[in-house]
Amino acid sequence: MPGITGTTRLFAVLGDPVDQVRAPELLNPLFDRLGRDAVLFPVHATPQHLAGIVRGLCRVGNLDGLLVTVPHKIEICRFADELSHAARISGCANALRREPGGRWLADNFDGAGFVRGLRGRGHDVTGRRVALVGAGGAGAAIAAALLDAGVGHLTIGDLDRARLDHVHTRLDRLWPGRVTCETAPRLDGVQFAVNATPLGLRPEDPLPFEPSALAPDCVVADIIMKPRETRLLRTAAELGHPVHHGNHMLDEQLELYRGFFHLDDAPLTR
């Protein structure tokens, strides 16, 4: 990577922990390829110190953007001056940029990244029936992106009834009649079944849903990246289902960040 100088523009990725983030290894080589004098570095921010750290970073004159990961995706919305459509619907954000007037806009690319990932693997969701399990931040963002992409009908499952109702209200207002929410996910007749819960991070986790209940050609997707082969995907593959891995969502977000942060614009003359 070319050297950092006094003119280098800054981007930070915030998390707790932060050791595991992949963004620096993805974004810094992209900055280089695009000839941007910019660097992305990891920022370890505990929940207790998040407010002070974010307020401080947002005042740094040469800092142009923030990426946000676990556990700050919900809390970070408080510090934005403006929320995108996706951030408003999901109630969480994973990217913030400084607008020309100095305001900070928060957006959420989990959903768009997931849908782009599906498309990139040849899976078109237009007009299809989809079951999504998990109505947390990532689940809500993916639900909104799926509906935005033209899914025919979406069933969302989550054991937390209050959370489910909250998500349903927001989605049904924008896409009336196309969303059903149930504490027990309905899997019959769907062409895609998606896990957006954390179940599968640990080997002893139960399955988020039962792949044997799905039609044989139903695509089974997971958003968990580590392990790559979750118990859900292994079980689904053994039953002959096409499977879709978690890494595609993040890989596609890289392209979305490129647009969001205007990385293809001509470098500023300073």
Place this chain on the structure above:
Amino acid sequence: MPGITGTTRLFAVLGDPVDQVRAPELLNPLFDRLGRDAVLFPVHATPQHLAGIVRGLCRVGNLDGLLVTVPHKIEICRFADELSHAARISGCANALRREPGGRWLADNFDGAGFVRGLRGRGHDVTGRRVALVGAGGAGAAIAAALLDAGVGHLTIGDLDRARLDHVHTRLDRLWPGRVTCETAPRLDGVQFAVNATPLGLRPEDPLPFEPSALAPDCVVADIIMKPRETRLLRTAAELGHPVHHGNHMLDEQLELYRGFFHLDDAPLTR
């Protein structure tokens, strides 16, 4: 430079403006040579936002140190939990590190860097008579370092009587009888004459003192780095004086930062 990952430790250099700072180009290659997983980046902090930015950065879990440049060297002391000897005497700091308990220690390496620079060029100040013009932050730090290094007698000149008295009080307490302060610098009989004012940054600036008043073998030193050949140094050289350039002070500080930030210690196992 090896890639930044989630485990990379952070250092920042704060200034307003910050475009001109040399620290990233000096420190980042040093991190690499020493095998440190660390990066130094520039932070543009206006005086209005300094407090928020510093308080935020000091809470970042993986940030280990700050360097500070114009115009924040005095103000930064407010945010330190502890001031070194050099920072207390000069009333300004240019480096802060996080101590093991989480406290922040501020230090000032302008003076020590200057004295090391002189020594590196074969100039020993022990027991010598020195005239120093400029009793601002850099001047005060250099004065303390010169006295600490064993200068026989130091005359400090500055047009600001109040500032001069303030510096004199602090220095005389530690090195009684070895410092004289005058609004008009006394140049007779000195073996070293040092400019620590900003005079010389611009070509139209008057000389900070008159080299023709010096003894022929008196060393004339400037702390101004750009231009390298200030009007003072050019005039002194034409008169046959040995001259000492401004860059040595910063070059030597690199070695001092290396010690201050424990860069030679074994990398942390995480």
